Amino acid sequence: MQYYSLNDHSRKVSFADAVVQGLAPDRGLYFPASLPTPGKEFMENLGQYSDHEIAYRIIAPFVGDEIPENVLRKIVADTLSFPFPVHAVEKNVYALELFHGPTLAFKDVGARFMAGCLGYVLRNDKRPVTVLVATSGDTGGAVAAGFYNVPGINVVILYPSGKVSTLQEKQLTTLGGNIRALEVQGTFDDCQRMVKSAFLDTELQQHVLLTSANSINVARWLPQMFYYFLAVKQLKAQGKEKLAFSVPSGNFGNICAGILASVLGLPIDHFIASTNVNDTVPRYLHSGEYKPAAAIATLSNAMDVAAPSNFVRVLELFQQSFPALTSKLTGYSFDDAATVAAMEAVYKADGYMMDPHGAVGYLGLKKYLADHADFTGVFLETAHPVKFADTAPPSLQPCIVTPERVRELFSKAKQSTLLPADDAALKSWLLAQ
Numbered sequence: 233m234q235y236y237s238l239n240d241h242s243r244k245v246s247f248a249d250a251v252v253q254g255l256a257p258d259r260g261l262y263f264p265a266s267l268p269t270p271g272k273e274f275m276e277n278l279g280q281y282s283d284h285e286i287a288y289r290i291i292a293p294f295v296g297d298e299i300p301e302n303v304l305r306k307i308v309a310d311t312l313s314f315p316f317p318v319h320a321v322e323k324n325v326y327a328l329e330l331f332h333g334p335t336l337a338f339k340d341v342g343a344r345f346m347a348g349c350l351g352y353v354l355r356n357d358k359r360p361v362t363v364l365v366a367t368s369g370d371t372g373g374a375v376a377a378g379f380y381n382v383p384g385i386n387v388v389i390l391y392p393s394g395k396v397s398t399l400q401e402k403q404l405t406t407l408g409g410n411i412r413a414l415e416v417q418g419t420f421d422d423c424q425r426m427v428k429s430a431f432l433d434t435e436l437q438q439h440v441l442l443t444s445a446n447s448i449n450v451a452r453w454l455p456q457m458f459y460y461f462l463a464v465k466q467l468k469a470q471g472k473e474k475l476a477f478s479v480p481s482g483n484f485g486n487i488c489a490g491i492l493a494s495v496l497g498l499p500i501d502h503f504i505a506s507t508n509v510n511d512t513v514p515r516y517l518h519s520g521e522y523k524p525a526a527a528i529a530t531l532s533n534a535m536d537v538a539a540p541s542n543f544v545r546v547l548e549l550f551q552q553s554f555p556a557l558t559s560k561l562t563g564y565s566f567d568d569a570a571t572v573a574a575m576e577a578v579y580k581a582d583g584y585m586m587d588p589h590g591a592v593g594y595l596g597l598k599k600y601l602a603d604h605a606d607f608t609g610v611f612l613e614t615a616h617p618v619k620f621a622d623t624a625p626p627s628l629q630p631c632i633v634t635p636e637r638v639r640e641l642f643s644k645a646k647q648s649t650l651l652p653a654d655d656a657a658l659k660s661w662l663l664a665q
């Protein structure tokens with residue numbers, strides 16, 4: 233399969249090159265040159281296939297012959313090594329739980345799949361490759377866990393000292409092995425700037441082979457389709473028709489994967505982009521004007537994104553047609569007060585604990601269902617509530633159950649290197665490795 237840059241459709245590369253490069257040299261996101269579908273018969277009979285078979289059949293044409301079937305099947309099996317249950321929360325309201333993976337958030341899926349693909353594609357490279365990422369929390373942990381022990385790949389994660397949760401820091405700093413954590417004495421923006429400057433530094437590139445594991449990478453974006461198929465399979469088995477999916481969105485990678493699945497023929501009738509007060513897309517869907525504002529910090533901090541990088545892919549999926557886009561996608565935004573109120577109300581009424589991101593998704597779904605009562609609704613619960621326990625309302629904190637494997641993590645020692653928030657400091661650290 234070939235991929236083109238959204239900035240220049242004539243600039244095409246292979247799947248392998250798209251994975252290694254992340255972003256095209258012209259700074260465009262890569263997009264598949266065709267959208268191969270496994271067919272109507274397959275879509276209507278998902279219940280007859282195993283989860284791994286479904287995932288393999290969807291992804292295989294997007295990879296093409298660049299990864300052999302047995303290797304790709306193994307990558308799929310490693311990616312889907314935990315369950316994706318659809319949990320009934322209220323009448324007509326289901327939570328698709330994406331937090332049963334190693335770092336308790338949906339980013340595990342993309343990170344594991346990308347690690348498998350990159351490990352294979354670079355298998356014959358003599359020099360070790362360094363995956364360099366900046367994280368504000370969830371991405372770093374998922375990338376660390378996904379790439380842990382992948383031969384030939386070192387991972388260097390920059391995170392802002394004191395600005396990630398205790399649990400997130402443990403996930404970044406306790407693996408050891410091929411995973412190194414750099415604790416930057418600055419903000420997430422400093423970390424991002426340092427990573428960018430490393431990628432632009434040609435002298436550095438001659439000594440260290442750098443690549444990114446950024447959320448715009450096609451190998452992180454595409455496998456996120458898997459769980460939409462698995463959710464539809466579960467709901468169809470219960471006789472549910474006419475489905476609406478509400479996706480708590482920040483960079484819009486996750487919802488974009490769902491929309492791609494529906495373009496391929498998966499029967500999802502409507503999508504709801506649910507955001508916190510960083511509402512660039514809901515405003516755009518309402519007014520037709522795309523005007524990103526400055527990012528605002530919220531309780532659902534993995535969605536504090538003012539200029540969602542994957543939205544250009546969403547537009548491409550609708551062939552730049554605004555009417556086509558708005559007939560399939562509705563956007564709503566909610567503030568922290570509404571988010572907390574929903575977390576408390578749902579726990580009280582239904583005994584279901586949501587994290588702040590899932591709660592935004594729940595709110596968007598309820599708002600849509602209020603006018604569309606004939607739909608069955610699903611919201612994506614993108615993280616386990618324990619990941620955001622620090623900022624949960626005091627009334628809920630004692631009720632959040634900590635999974636066993638998280639408790640183990642707290643007993644492990646943190647290993648990190650302190651670094652000033654300075655581009656030159658990162659460069660000399662990388663050169664000294």
Ligand SMILES: *Cc1c(COP(=O)(O)O)cnc(C)c1O
Pocket residue numbers: 337338339370371447480481482483484485486487534535589614615
């Ligand atoms: C990253 C993240 C999101 C936002 O996902 P996008 O693909 O960036 O829209 C939502 N919830 C959680 C918990 C996340 O970690």
